[in-house]
Amino acid sequence: MSVEIRMPALSPTMEEGTLAKWLKKEGDTVTSGDVIAEIETDKATMEVEAVDEGILAKILVPEGSSGVKVNAVIALMAEEGEEISDVSVSTDAAAAEPAPEPESSAPAESSGVGHNWAGARPSLEIPNDPEIPEGATFTSTTVRDALRDAMAEEMRRDKDVFVMGEEVAQYQGAYKVTRELLQEFGDKRVVDTPITEHGFAGLGVGAAFAGLKPVVEFMTFNFAMQAIDQIINSAAKTLYMSGGQMGCPIVFRGPNGAASRVGAQHSQDYSAWYGHVPGLKVIAPYDAADAKALLKAAIRDPNPVVFLEHELLYGESFDVPDLDDYVLPIGKAKVRRIGSDVTLVAHSRMVGFALEAANALAEQGIDAEVIDLRTIRPLDTETVLESVRKTNRIVCCEEGWGRFGVGSEIASVVVEEAFDFLDAPPARVHQKDVPLPYAANLEKLSLAGVEDIIEAAKKVCYVD
Amino acid sequence: MANKDELLRYYRDMLMIRRFEEKSGQLYGMGLIAGFCHLYIGQEAVVVGVQSELKEGDQIVTGYRDHGHMLAAGMEANGVMAELTGREGGYSRGKGGSMHMFSREKNFYGGHGIVGAQVPIGTGLAFANRYRGNDNVSVAYFGDGAANQGQVYEAFNMASLWKLPVLYVIENNQYAMGTAVERASAETELHKRGISFEIPGKEVDGMDVLKVKAEAKAAIEKIRAGEGPYILEMKTYRYRGHSMSDPAKYRKREEVDDIRSHRDPIEGLKGKLLKDGISTEDELKAIDKEIRAIVNKSAEFAQSSPEPDPSELWTDVLREG
Numbered sequence: 001m002s003v004e005i006r007m008p009a010l011s012p013t014m015e016e017g018t019l020a021k022w023l024k025k026e027g028d029t030v031t032s033g034d035v036i037a038e039i040e041t042d043k044a045t046m047e048v049e050a051v052d053e054g055i056l057a058k059i060l061v062p063e064g065s066s067g068v069k070v071n072a073v074i075a076l077m078a079e080e081g082e083e084i085s086d087v088s089v090s091t092d093a094a095a096a097e098p099a100p101e102p103e104s105s106a107p108a109e110s111s112g113v114g115h116n117w118a119g120a121r122p123s124l125e126i127p128n129d130p131e132i133p134e135g136a137t138f139t140s141t142t143v144r145d146a147l148r149d150a151m152a153e154e155m156r157r158d159k160d161v162f163v164m165g166e167e168v169a170q171y172q173g174a175y176k177v178t179r180e181l182l183q184e185f186g187d188k189r190v191v192d193t194p195i196t197e198h199g200f201a202g203l204g205v206g207a208a209f210a211g212l213k214p215v216v217e218f219m220t221f222n223f224a225m226q227a228i229d230q231i232i233n234s235a236a237k238t239l240y241m242s243g244g245q246m247g248c249p250i251v252f253r254g255p256n257g258a259a260s261r262v263g264a265q266h267s268q269d270y271s272a273w274y275g276h277v278p279g280l281k282v283i284a285p286y287d288a289a290d291a292k293a294l295l296k297a298a299i300r301d302p303n304p305v306v307f308l309e310h311e312l313l314y315g316e317s318f319d320v321p322d323l324d325d326y327v328l329p330i331g332k333a334k335v336r337r338i339g340s341d342v343t344l345v346a347h348s349r350m351v352g353f354a355l356e357a358a359n360a361l362a363e364q365g366i367d368a369e370v371i372d373l374r375t376i377r378p379l380d381t382e383t384v385l386e387s388v389r390k391t392n393r394i395v396c397c398e399e400g401w402g403r404f405g406v407g408s409e410i411a412s413v414v415v416e417e418a419f420d421f422l423d424a425p426p427a428r429v430h431q432k433d434v435p436l437p438y439a440a441n442l443e444k445l446s447l448a449g450v451e452d453i454i455e456a457a458k459k460v461c462y463v464d
Numbered sequence: 465m466a467n468k469d470e471l472l473r474y475y476r477d478m479l480m481i482r483r484f485e486e487k488s489g490q491l492y493g494m495g496l497i498a499g500f501c502h503l504y505i506g507q508e509a510v511v512v513g514v515q516s517e518l519k520e521g522d523q524i525v526t527g528y529r530d531h532g533h534m535l536a537a538g539m540e541a542n543g544v545m546a547e548l549t550g551r552e553g554g555y556s557r558g559k560g561g562s563m564h565m566f567s568r569e570k571n572f573y574g575g576h577g578i579v580g581a582q583v584p585i586g587t588g589l590a591f592a593n594r595y596r597g598n599d600n601v602s603v604a605y606f607g608d609g610a611a612n613q614g615q616v617y618e619a620f621n622m623a624s625l626w627k628l629p630v631l632y633v634i635e636n637n638q639y640a641m642g643t644a645v646e647r648a649s650a651e652t653e654l655h656k657r658g659i660s661f662e663i664p665g666k667e668v669d670g671m672d673v674l675k676v677k678a679e680a681k682a683a684i685e686k687i688r689a690g691e692g693p694y695i696l697e698m699k700t701y702r703y704r705g706h707s708m709s710d711p712a713k714y715r716k717r718e719e720v721d722d723i724r725s726h727r728d729p730i731e732g733l734k735g736k737l738l739k740d741g742i743s744t745e746d747e748l749k750a751i752d753k754e755i756r757a758i759v760n761k762s763a764e765f766a767q768s769s770p771e772p773d774p775s776e777l778w779t780d781v782l783r784e785g
Contacts, residue, residue, distance in 0.1 A: 162595065188595065194625070199584050199618025206588020206602075209573055210523070212595060230615075233578050234585060241564035243557035244780040246573070278781050302783040330785075 002087040003052045005075040007061075007068050010039065010046045012260045013312060017041045018066040019074060027084065028056045030077065037063075037074070042142070042315045043176045054079045057087035129289075131328055138319035146288035146320055147177050147253075147309065150295035151215060153325070155185050158213060161299055164191035164200060165217030165254075174219045175255060175314055201227030201252070205234045208250040208304075215299060218254035221270045221308060227252075228273075235304035236279030251298045256284070256308035257348060257399045258447055264435035269400030271347065274306040275376040275409070281330055282376040284308040286351035288318035290374055293328035301330060308376075310349045333380035335387070339369035342457045343387040345410055346397040347373040350429075350448070354397050357453035366461055376406060381413045388414050392423040393460040397453055402430035424460040429453050466516075466674065468742050474516065474673045475737065476751050478508035478730045481532040483752075483759045484541055485704075488531065488548055491763060492708045497548045501562045504532035506703040509729035510635050511536040513676025514603060514696075517684050521598065525573040525586040526605035528563035529635075529702075533605060537572040539565075541762035546769045553769030557776060580613030582606060583632070587619040590630035590693075601629040601687050609640025611654050620661040620693070627692035631683055632658075634697045635670065641706040642714040655697035663693050670698030671727040674736075701727070 007017065018040040024030055030050045037048045057078040061068055068074065078087045141149070155161045162185075167174045169182040169192040182190040193200040197218060204214040218224040224231065231252055238246045258267040274282045281303055285291040291309065298305040320326070336351065337358050346354040351372045358368040369387050373380065388394050394414055396407030411426035432446045458464070466474070485503040492501050504511075507529075515536040518524070526533045534544050539555065547554025547565050555565045563577040573589060576582040586604025593600045610616060611634055623630050634654045638645055645652050655665030664686075668679045676698065683694040701723045705712040712720075737743040 194618075194621055196618040196621065198615045199587075199622060202581060202584025202615055203588040203591055203619065203622060206525070206573070206585035206590075207592045207595070208588070209585065210589050210592035212592050229578055230581065230584065234576070234581055238564075238566070238574065239783065240780045241556055241560040242566035242574070242780075243555065243559055244783075245556075245568045246566050247783050281782070301785045303785060 002057060002082065003054060003077040003079060004073045005036070005050075005077060007070050007072045007074050008039070008048055009070045010041055011043065012262050013315070014041050014070060016067050016069045019061050019063055019068050020045060022059060022063045024056045026056055026059055030054060030056050042144070052077060052079075054082075055084060057084045129328065129334065131293075132321045132323070132326075136321045136323060138321055140317045141288045141292075141320040142315055142317050143288045143291050143309070144175065144177050144314040146292035146318075147295055148179055148181065150292045151178070151299070152181060152184065154296055154299040155181070155189060160211065161213045161215065162189040162191060163215045163217060164193055164204060166193055166195055166219050168192060168217050173217070175311060177309075177314070178217065197223050197226035198230060201230040202234065204250055205230050205248060208235070208248045209238070209246055213249045213251075213299060215251045215253060218252065220259075220266060220311070221254050221256040222266050222268055224252065224254070224270070231274075231280075231304070231306065232277050236277050239303070240279060247302050248304045249302045251295070251305045251307055253295070253298075253307035254309060255311035255314070257310050258431075258436060259311045261438060261440065261443060263438045267436040269398065269431070270306075271308060271376050271398065272400055272405045272409075274308075275379070275406060277377075279304065280377060281305045282308065283330060283374065284348040284376055285374055286313070286348055286372050288316070289320045289326070290328065290334070290372075292320055293326045294330065294374065296325075296327045297330050300327070305330070308348065313349055328374075331375045331378040331380055333374055333383040334372045335369065335383065336372045337368065337370040339367040339391065341367045341391055342393040342395060342461055343369045343371060343384070343391045344395050344397060344453060344457065345371045345373060345384055345407075347376060347406070348399065350397045350399055353448075353450045354453055356450045357457065360450065360454055361457055364458075364463070366457060366463065368457060373406075379409070379413075381410075381417070384410060385414065385418050388418050389421045392421050394422075395427045395429060395453060395456045395460060397429040397448065399447065400431055401433055402428050403433060405430055424462065427456040427460050429456050466677070470516070471733070471737060471742055472747075472751070474512050474677075475730070475733050475748070476755065477512045477515075477536055478673065478733065479752060480541070480755050480758070481508045481512070481535050482730055483755050484535060484545070484762070485531060487759045487763050488545070489704065489708065491545075491549065491766070496767060497562070498550070499561055500528070501548065501708045502529040502706065503702070503704045503708070504529055506723070506728075507635055507637060507670065507700045508532060509673035509676050510633065510670045510698045510700050511605070513673040514631075514633055514680040516677050517680040518601075518603070521571065521600040523571040523573055523586075523589045523600070523602040524605065525582045525589065525602065526575065527579060527582055527607060527610060528575075528577050529607070530563065530565065530575045534565055534567070534572055534575070537567065537570045539567050539570050539572060541758055542765040545762040545766035549766040549769070550771065551766060551769035552772045552776075553765060558772040559776065559780065580606060580610040580616050583610065583613070583616045584619040586632075587623045587628060587630050590623065590628040591626070593629055594626070599629075599688055601631060601684055603631045603633055605633045605635060607640065608634065608636040608638065608645050608649070608654060609643070611636075611657060612640075612648060617657075617661070620658055620663055623693040624658070624661045624663050627690060629687045629690070630693045631680070631687055632663075632693060632695045634695065635700055636697055637700050637702045639702070639706065639714065642710070642712075644714070653697070655695050658693070658695045663695055665695035665697060667697045667699060670700035671723075671729045671732065673729055673733055
């Protein structure tokens, strides 16, 4: 009986990778623990070790193949006593692309909920910001690289800008967002810290009080809870408490929100938490162009900025304008799709879901307008209100919990400022009111997705 | 050894803090100062002695018992007192209060109300000095209570790892609010708290300004030479309660009286000045009179300065960018 070797998942979010190199060839004897292949993900090159013993009978995926799905069979091994020639590709194995999953956790279809990998990213209806000049060219860039480029550009521009955090330098970033910064700027400006969030956040605040411009990376914002006292009590409040003397030009950045199957402590959305605090600016971009332009703006801003990225967007590519210095104003939402029947407001990864929902709604005769908040604080309420005065209906979408959330705030503002324009009560789409579960089916049930947005939009439009 | 002018300056600076704090206590009793008000009476030698060894550009940061540090850093009594009364003429224009005052001009970085938070911040000031390649040092003052906060040790670790130019001054006044050191600390010799981070430390008689000065000088020389952080544990004492609202029932009156009559930093220096013939009763009286005048003036200023304009409610939340 031959043994199948499958493409391994090397990180919680990996879906596919490149089979860079085979280190064993057909006919080689393999002992468990032997490195048999090298696989490249978007973050790193990893070695694959054999688990079983035997003879490498057949390589099914040649080296250099990219886009190899996790769980696809990449080779077959003959077990002891088995003839290599007897080993053949079973129809079962050949069809084994992603292994079939239990019904309850089947991958979402394009209209599904939760993580949605299958559907193509919807085209943006309004690709250009007014800030982008006519005739500008674009380069497809991942959010990860756009963030890196923003930091590199600002570090070139201002010697007071430095980056610090766990694994930002030699390791090149836990999520590779700081890749190659160490090589260009050296260890004085790209500083590896111990695992000590409270300490290095406070140290960064002190450096900012002294006039430097730290970019403090949290490996994830979940860990920033260890540091939240320094972010709020020291960074956000000191300008006020000092009568305007002590500015704190600092950026706290890192991935925020649910990753994939990492459980409750690693999957929390802090938009509402930081959005609550005067003295902070809070940014949560969706696409790569905004990520770049707003991170540059954040680094230049003389105030403390909490910059919430999304791990599940890091590897996504979007067009970024080829401009020497592309900076966007903080606090301006973007209308990503013009519509007349209902306003969908979202930020960060939920923007993609809202756009998908809008496309699906269009097929059902509902013309949705999609607003990407981009900044949580200061909140661009005017853009939202203007839209609601036109559509008379609103669905507030966010990844985090609903209670006391960003959507609650927007709904309040709309009720206070545009009550007479509303044809339906505002609706909220958000995570269920429980810690994020680990089990695939429960995780999917917990997180809001495209289908929830469609349902809420139909509800406020009084359509069955 | 300090010369006469220097000795008189230390005397004057300590007396200034003492008289200022006595007046603060009085104004608090009159309802002119509100909220929390933590007096520095008894600990004057610590900040005056350390400050005497700092040079232009060195920064200091401390916790909530900060009035003495501000005066020692050269901030005006008027501005400090008017902040205590929450008036427009205060250093934070009335928006900070007793625990939250700053002076960029005097390199005083606060005035922090969260116990221990100033330690990573002070370490960050040192990081900035290192980054800029200047030879300035920062001083982070904190108490025996703050010495049990986790972030203090996170800062110690980074400061030692990166050899940052920071002096940690632990003002051990024996009580963290109402809890005596031995009831809160497994290791009560707080200067040893840097051992596992390879930060040298020393215990100092914090009631003797000249001893404080001598140890500060030695430590700061090492720090400025690039040897990394240093800890000085100042054994000191506060005569008053933790704050104005603390009746201090956790210690005996005799304990306070004993230290006040035998180890008082101001009386100690005064005795030396007179015994060694460096100064005279008349000269010292004149200083006292001059200080009382400054303090009384600050109290008047703090009452006559108007409350901040209501429009100030909305300023300084964010900087224009």
